[in-house]
Amino acid sequence: MAPSLSSTRGWKCKEFEAQYQIVQRGKAWDLSKVNVEKLREEFKQAPFKNIQIADLQAFLQRKLAEMLAQNSTRTDFLQRLQNVIDAYNSGATSTENYYELTAYAQALKEEAERHIREGLTEDELELFDLLKKQSLTQDEIQRVKLAAKHLLKRLVEEQPKVLIQNWHQSAQTQKQVRAEIERVLDADLPDSYDRTTFKQKCDNVYDLAVEYAMRGKKWAA
Structure with a gap:
């Protein structure tokens, strides 16, 4: 189920495994290994695009919840994800939505690695x-x-x-x-x-x- 802005605090209170993984075409993957171009190429060939969207959305929701538990200042990422989900629910095409989700995944990946860059x-x-x-x-x-x-x-x-x-x-x-x-x-x-x-x-x-x-x-x- 898509997150709501009113549930932000509840998300922070939940604990998630340090590394949330989902299985896509038999392969386990995590945020640090996300390749946006590869995901978009695979999406073009996917026979069930709605499943691809649902899988990526679920992964990003759970990863974001984990990252909010680590750092409470990341609420802007919740707003951005909610906007992508709302756009899809309002009639955006599957391709547009998946591209927005992959762009979001890249931004979330960079945020997850920011503490390393900042030392x-x-x-x-x-x-x-x-x-x-x-x-x-x-x-x-x-x-x-x-x-x-x-x-x-x-x-x-x-x-x-x-x-x-x-x-x-x-x-x-x-x-x-x-x-x-x-x-x-x-x-x-x-x-x-x-x-x-x-x-x-x-x-x-x-x-x-x-x-x-x-x-x-x-x-x-």
């Missing part, structure tokens, strides 16, 4: 995406990356530990976590972040930490 882990990338803002210089981008790295290390690895068990259930430990987030970001974020932007970024990271702690997920559990 970050998946968790660091999520924090980086929350912390960055528009109109950053290259030097400032590097500072924001370092801020994401330092913050995650401080919260997860360094002593004294602040993300203790059930920290989100105590006002005192909540304040401690919030204070550490502000301290690290105040030291590391570029000077171009005004106080309003700084507070917003601190709020974003803190809210994510609380959400993960409540769900018992990832680094904030």
Whole structure:
């Protein structure tokens, strides 16, 4: 069933296998091996094009759900996929729809590999995406990356530990976590972040930490 925008949060809460695969013509494949031109050539020869579309759409829906669970900032990819699905349901031709799906698959593949290009882990990338803002210089981008790295290390690895068990259930430990987030970001974020932007970024990271702690997920559990 096609995803709805209202189900975004539910998607984030689901767990999926690290590598979702589907079988196409007897071969298992994954996103990292998607070849757009090859898929389009195969589609031209496919006798049951609606099945090809359904298979690719199902694969992309599940892969996107997995990637949303890894990085909550990827909701624009959900909107884009929904637009492709809506266009098909509104009467777009099968060829047009499949080409749009393969273009989307390529974009999703590039997003899945972005943390490697940025020199970050998946968790660091999520924090980086929350912390960055528009109109950053290259030097400032590097500072924001370092801020994401330092913050995650401080919260997860360094002593004294602040993300203790059930920290989100105590006002005192909540304040401690919030204070550490502000301290690290105040030291590391570029000077171009005004106080309003700084507070917003601190709020974003803190809210994510609380959400993960409540769900018992990832680094904030």
